[in-house]
Amino acid sequence: MTEQLDEATRLTTQPKPVEQPRRGDLLGPLRLGWRQLTSMRTALLLLFLLALAAVPGGFLPQRKINPIRVADYIRSHGALGRFMDRLQLFDVFASAWFSAIYLLLFVSLVGCLFPRTRLHLRALRARPPKVPKTLKRLPVSDTWTVQGPADAVIDDARSALRGWRVERRGNELSAERGYLRETGNLVFHVSMVVLLVGIALNSFYGFKGTVLVIEGRGFSNTLSQFDNTQPAKRFSPSSLVPFTVHLDRFNATYAPDGKALTFDAEVTWSKENGTPAPYDLRVNHPLVVGTAKTYLLGHGYAPHVVFRDVDGKVIDDRPVACLPQDPQFLSTCVIKEAATKGQQFGFRGVFTPTTVTDATNRVGSSYPGLRRPALTLVAWTGDLGIDGGTPQSIYALDTTAMKAVDNGAAKALQPGETWVLPGGASLTYVDTAQWANLQVTQDPSRLVMLVAAIGIVGGLLLSLFVRRRRVWVRAGTGQDGTTTVEVGGLARTDPDRFATEFAALVQDMRSARA
């Protein structure tokens, strides 16, 4: 094939294969390494490695999602489990090897993007390449003769090629279209880089905090109010959007078999000094205040208890949040009463919304809705251990310095019932409130991610469905006055469709002089 045909038929801006460096070129090995890294074959290899590296993350429990299952897994697999942990198999997506692969992939991608963008910009400005010497060698070609001058034939061909970028050189036409294919390809890959930038942005400046709110109470969006926070490395607390949320009521409905049908939290929220507004906070329906989004993550019951001392004085009067343990909302509760004279009280037990007892007198719940609520507790007296100053979880009771009341016999309370303890203090289970677990997220990357997502899908569509193709026409008038027309075409993708398109073009050109 001639040099000219070779260049004209290179319908792609894909980089050429890696060449060996010249001798004595000190930067040679570096340059070779860079070219290897940015070659298509390396990119392909890295893609497969990336898929392979993600596999353990798809089968093994991951610490970031479920630390308890990871701990169980390591415990039950002994030395093997500990070895796997050392290989970061439970932190796959933060592991050194996974990061290395995707960083190399992105370096390779960026290294490939620069030359391709340059080539594409050049192609966008360039005129379609000259007509190859032999059009017959192209995948599709045709030739015919007509009466009439060559330049009139070229004019006809030109009007048949409407929508194409056409370059006329004498009695030769070069036409090309489908530049958007490569544009789409570049947009797609640039958007992948933008996506990575968005992820990085969030991991530097993002914030996530969760807070448990009982009906009738609220929280304000400041660091100290959260039960649990995950601020990113560069996050500054002053960037928290100032607002408050008050939980008015929580509703949950269940199907007869106990499957949850709906949950929603009726809240009232307001900006700093703003007017309060109601909002129906649901799963899939977060509350958006500026860049902060508040989500409903979970819910549970908070039995309202009143604790009185020996004199009948109310020491404590509050709902106690209990943590659900099963789908029927059997929940564990801990109550600590430290403010009484002399002795402290601790209670530990379960709350059951629809209480059932089995043959061995074990308490359970048979339905998640409030049908037969009961609070079943064991009481302890002694030292709660909270005076020492060490912070304690409000959901755990340390009984090392305590003595069980009634030898640890459990007492079941129904709403309105009071348990009078030895010595005269008493605990009353009044009624039941509910709580909602809310999460506030501030993610500075949302807009970036949206742009990246649109670029990824849009670029992909263009790069897969636009077809880049070239058509050449040459007309020459012989001595007998007839003009021979030669047409040839080339497409890299979907040759069948191009053949049909080409035939239609030829038909158009021929019918003009028929």
Add this chain to the structure above:
Amino acid sequence: MPDKGLGQLGDGLLFSAVVVYALAMLGYAAEQATVGARRRVTSVRAASQVLVGSGGSVEVPAETVTTVAPSRAGRAAFVLTCGGWLVHLSSIVMRGFAAHRVPWGNMYEFSSAVAFVAVTAFLGMVVRGRIERGLGAFVMLPVVLYLGLASSLLYTAAGPLVPALNSYWIKIHVAAAILASGSFLLSGVVALLYLLRQRYDRIGRAARFPVTLGAQLPSAAALDRMSYAVIAFAFPVWTFAVIAGAIWAESAWGRYWGWDPKETWSFITWVLYAGYLHARATAGWKGRKAAWVAVAAAVALVIDYYVVNIFVVGLHSYA
């Protein structure tokens, strides 16, 4: 509340669709078995000079055309497939009416919809002349097995959705995922057939069953093009499905990506199909290696739906 009668009608229709598909599969198989007998050279023309316009002439080369006479079994099988498709469609519509929601709320419904997309894609490509009808036997066999397994192992009566699924995103995210998955599974079958045909071409007469089936398949190049056409369609749809899922996750769980097992496997599937598209454009990777990548990607997809839902604990456990 769900309508029990309509739900049972939908289940019955799905069963009928499977039976009709199975009959269609037998028809295609009969057509394939008699290909040799019906193959004939239909026209032989000697080289000749043909006058064009006034004075010019063009040489027309000698030409032989081999065609395979259409078989009655094949035509009947195609009609049966179309009929089965209609019955299948009505079963999905009945499910929707029975449950008062989109008919893809659990694994059973999802599987039925994925198979429906695969059959639709196959029929559509046959009508547009992009795939050969003769592949019907190879397409209907996995469809029948898949629907049979799905309706016996994953059966769920029509019912309401769990709250997490109750969002308009289920229409967008899951519909896109179904559309892409059905197409990907079809492309996986075609890629396997490509490998079969290619192996047949390489070892020729020494081939034994099942490689001998390759004799009846379209050319390796044609199969490669079919598989690519399906993946080129499905890949942007899958990309969109994953992005829509991320947007949904952001509004439901407060983060768009958390490496939940389902997310991880969707990612693996996506990367493998991206790999396939790159492989097809890389020297040394075209053809057989690219086809193996397409098969691996389809396997990742199956893991994404079935292995993850059934054996791995995650947020997507409901469907």
